[in-house]
Amino acid sequence: MFDSRHIRTFHEVVSTGSYSAAARALGYTQPAITQQMKALERDVGVPLFTRAGRGLRLTEAGEALSRHARTILASMEAAQQQLGALARLRAGRVRVCAFPSANATLIPEAMARLLAGHPGVRVELLEAEPPDSVQRLLRGECDIALSFTYPGVRAETPPELVEVPLMEDQLTVLLPVGHQLARRHAVRLADLETERWIAGCPRCRANLLHVCAEEGFAPDVVFSTDDNLAVQSLVAAGVGIALMPALVLSFMCHRKVTGRLVEPHLRRKVCAYVLREHQRIPATALVLDELRRAGAARVGC
Structure with missing residues (x-):
């Protein structure tokens, strides 16, 4: 040499x-x-x-x-x-894999600030629900993975990853605007025992079953999809109701659908994950910082 x-x-x-x-x-x-x-x-x-x-x-x-x-x-x-x-952050590429509601909310806010200050940094956006997003990170298919966890639904962080908390996302119930409970500011979960339900991704479905069991009933799940727009259309059509994160409410498309807080208050924890040794890569660290800022701006929204 x-x-x-x-x-x-x-x-x-x-x-x-x-x-x-x-x-x-x-x-x-x-x-x-x-x-x-x-x-x-x-x-x-x-x-x-x-x-x-x-x-x-x-x-x-x-x-x-x-x-x-x-x-x-x-x-x-x-x-x-x-x-x-x-x-010097005049160049760089970061691959981010996130779940759909984060891609529609946290990612655009973070990327707008990122590109305003560092236009040479390029971000490649991928989409996957957890735990698939974290698995893609472990396989080297992305540099940052966004995921969420629910209280009572166990999800361990692999030892080679660092967890970066971004926000807590309030859960709401999605109802047709003509529903008898839609006039309330908040809805007791126990009052929804006789409703038909639309379940989301496997992790969201597991949480739905868990929280309903704590209230003493098993939800009647008649439809399952991880497509947020499809869930809104199904609720609007009267197929069922859905337990949805507040992030989704910011891009509600149907006038015939409304979201209401759930009692007891339910939240999911939204985090970013990165390989431990990749925290020192300047472009990756910058994207993580912007995601933290986007998450902090959402607290209380």
Whole structure:
């Protein structure tokens, strides 16, 4: 393996024609130049120069290395510039995998601020419900995963990941606007025992079953989908009601659907996850900071 300093010195010797001229150009002593060229020749395994009177002449190996030296140095310079841009957040790519309601709320808010301050950073957005989003992170398919957990529904964090809390998301019940309970500010979960229910993703369905069991009943789940827009349409059509996070209420599309707080108050915890060693990558750390800000702005909304 060549020492990059030796390649740079070799290129200067070839350009200037002598060790002494190269020493003056680089600010070294001539013995230092001589030692570097001897070290490079040991690495190469053959002589690079021969004496030609008072000057130097390149050997065949020296000619071959000279042809490559300019390309090597140009590639090193390009690499240094690119790495410098990444470190100074003038460039970078971050892959974020999030669940649908986060993609429609937290992600746009965070990315708008990110691009305003660092337009060179690029974000690739993926979508998956937990725990699939976290599994994609573990497989190296993304750099940050957004996930949520419910009290009473166990979900352990893999030891190689760091959990970054973003917010707590209030749960609401989605009702048709003509429902007899839609006039209330909050609805007791126990009062919904006889309703038909639309369940969401597997983790959301597990939570629905858990909280209803704590209230002493088993919900009549007649339809299951993880498509938030489909849930709204089903509620609007009178197919059933649904337990939905407050994040979804910010992009409600149906005038015939309304959301009401649930008593007892129910919340889910929204977090970002990142590989422990990736926290130090500047672009990844920046995206995490913006996600924290977006989550903090949502608290109490």
